[in-house]
Amino acid sequence: xxxxxxxxxxxxxxxxxxxxxxxxxxxxxxxxxxxxxxxxxxxxxxxxxxxxxxxxxxxxxxxxxxxxxxxxxxxxxxxxxxxxxxxxxxxxxxxxxxxxxxxxxxxxxxxxxx
Amino acid sequence: xxxxxxxxxxxxxxxxxxxxxxxxxxxxxxxxxxxxxxxxxxxxxxxxxxxxxxxxxxxxxxxxxxxxxxxxxxxxxxxxxxxxxxxxxxxxxxxxxxxxxxxxxxxxxxxxxxxxx
Numbered sequence: 001x002x003x004x005x006x007x008x009x010x011x012x013x014x015x016x017x018x019x020x021x022x023x024x025x026x027x028x029x030x031x032x033x034x035x036x037x038x039x040x041x042x043x044x045x046x047x048x049x050x051x052x053x054x055x056x057x058x059x060x061x062x063x064x065x066x067x068x069x070x071x072x073x074x075x076x077x078x079x080x081x082x083x084x085x086x087x088x089x090x091x092x093x094x095x096x097x098x099x100x101x102x103x104x105x106x107x108x109x110x111x112x113x114x
Numbered sequence: 115x116x117x118x119x120x121x122x123x124x125x126x127x128x129x130x131x132x133x134x135x136x137x138x139x140x141x142x143x144x145x146x147x148x149x150x151x152x153x154x155x156x157x158x159x160x161x162x163x164x165x166x167x168x169x170x171x172x173x174x175x176x177x178x179x180x181x182x183x184x185x186x187x188x189x190x191x192x193x194x195x196x197x198x199x200x201x202x203x204x205x206x207x208x209x210x211x212x213x214x215x216x217x218x219x220x221x222x223x224x225x226x227x228x229x230x231x
Contacts, residue, residue, distance in 0.1 A: 004157070036222075043118060043207070043222035089158070100146065100211050100220060104158040 002027040006090045006105035013080055013112050021075040021108050023064075023090035031092040033057075033066055033073040034102070038087045047075075047088070080112045117141060118210050120223035127198055128231055135193045135226045137164075137208035143188035144210035148220070149181075152205040164191040198230040 007022040025031065032051045036044040048057030050066035050073065057064050062077045073090060090105040117140040127133050137147055147164040162183055163171040170183035180202075182194040191210075195202050207225040 038222075041224065043224045044209070045222070046219070100148070101160060101163070102148075102158075102220070103160075104150075106155060106157045 002031065002092060002094050002103045004090050004092055004103055004105040006088075006108055008106070008108070009087075010109040010111060013110070015082055015112055015114055016079045017112075019075070019077040019080045019084075019110070021088055021090075021110070023073045023075065023105060025071050025073065025090075025092050027071075027092055027094050027103075029094065030068075031094045033064070034091040034093065035062070035064055035073070035075050036089040036091060036104075038089065038107075040086070044089060080110070082112045082114055085110055085112045118208065118221045118223040120206075120208060120226050122226060123224065124227045124229075126229045126231065129199055130197055132194055132196045133198055133228060135195070135206055135208075135228070137191045137193070137210070137223050139189045139210045139212075139221070142210075142212040142221075144191075144212065145188060147185060147191040147208055147210045149183065149191075149193050150207040150209070152207060152225075158207060161193075166191075195228065198228070200230045203228055203230045 003026045005024050034049045035047040037047045038044045048059040050057040053068035055066045064073050064075045087107045087109050089107045091102045119138045121136045145166045149161045150158040152158045161176045164183045164185040166185045172178045185191040209220045209222040211220045
């Protein structure tokens with residue numbers, strides 16, 4: 001079946017540090033890949049996505065590239081801010097049309113200190 | 115952006131009682147809603163797909179008689195945990211894709227923390 005593995009947290013960084021959160025997946029065919037973010041007390045929000053190999057999703061300074069050869073979708077940001085402190089979830093969606101079902105990783109808690 | 119609310123945000127109940135959790139789409143209509151469960155340090159696990167006007171579709175291994183889902187209107191889905199036991203303690207999250215948005219768009223509720231004593 002489909003699965004998503006992301007690096008265990010928590011991750012603690014100082015402001016302006018470089019961030020990488022690793023994510024690998026297992027799925028047949030060509031899933032769509034997502035990063036969701038959950039700020040304290042809020043629901044999950046879509047951060048970025050990529051729908052085919054070599055696509056790069058980007059938003060708010062975050063980037064992730066769909067690498068089919070390594071089945072990876074690592075999240076990166078060059079300079080994190082305190083406001084980036086949140087839980088980050090990697091996810092995949094297999095299937096098209098109205099199939100919205102998502103398979104999530106366990107989530108990685110990021111804390112950014114001033 | 116679109117907002118999905120859940121109520122209550124936190125509930126504590128005694129073993130053997132039933133608990134109802136509401137999921138509402140506040141500014142859009144949702145013919146489909148999803149219910150997830152999250153254990154500590156575990157992934158969000160899809161429990162069921164709630165369909166307005168028809169029966170919910172449950173994922174393998176989820177007891178439909180234990181987790182009753184009702185999608186009575188285009189803005190409300192409810193999850194009732196019947197005869198709750200301590201092992202049902204978890205974080206329950208709903209999500210909804212707006213009917214007119216792209217298939218990649220889903221809006222998530224903030225979650226409900228259930229503790230069964």
